[in-house]
Amino acid sequence: MARSVRLDAVLIQAVIAGALSFAHLHDLAAAAGQDGWKAWAYPVSVDLLLVAAWRRMRTNAENRDAWLWFAIALVASLGANVATAGLLDLHNVPSWLRILVAGWPALAFLGGTLLAHAPAPVPGPADQPYVESAPDLTVEREPDPAPELPPAEPAPDAAPPEPAPTASAVSVPPALLDHARKIADAHQAQTGTPIDPATLRTRLGVPAALADSIVLQLA
Secondary structure: OHHHHHHHHHHHHHHHHHHHHHHHHHHHHHHOOOOOHHHHHHHHHHHHHHHHHHHHHHHOOOOHHHHHHHHHHHHHHHHHHHHHHHHOOOOOOOHHHHHHHHHHHHHHHHHHHHHHOOOOOOOOOOOOOOOOOOOOOOOOOOOOOOOOOOOOOOOOOOOOOOOOOOHHHOOOOHHHHHHHHHHHHHHHHHHOOOOOHHHHHHHHOOOHHHHHHHHHHHO
């Protein structure tokens, strides 16, 4: 019961404060030359900007733009309350105050647009709900029996390997043999030893069997 009474008192206090602030803003706008429905629109604009900035602050407390527009709307509301408390002659409003009141709609529209289109905060790892993952269960099962293989067919008789061609069986063109002889003579003159098949193969760029055959014919 005490809790409901306390909540009702807070709500009544909020309604009274809002009504007084609303009236002060209306009186100040009317004194600054905004008569008729325009004078009533000013307190609505200030209060809406105040509420929009406060809601953005609750969803993202680190949003500096929300704090800035909340402070601007709060200063406008408090300024109207103080100005209508007898410190300002409402029958002779200074020019700078008329300029501020006339420029408020554009300022409020800019603030409301920026607050409405501000990006939503990205939830960090700490904001994400913790979901306990189920432990991995390993189910062992018996291995499937190996399929029976058909009996192996007897392999056909392997053909005997063909004998590798011997060095003497490789025919050497006469022109290549003469060129190889010149290379062999030059090698023996420089080193004093007959040329070996590997060196001759490198010099001529021929296969190993052909190089062996040339060396045999040069011997």
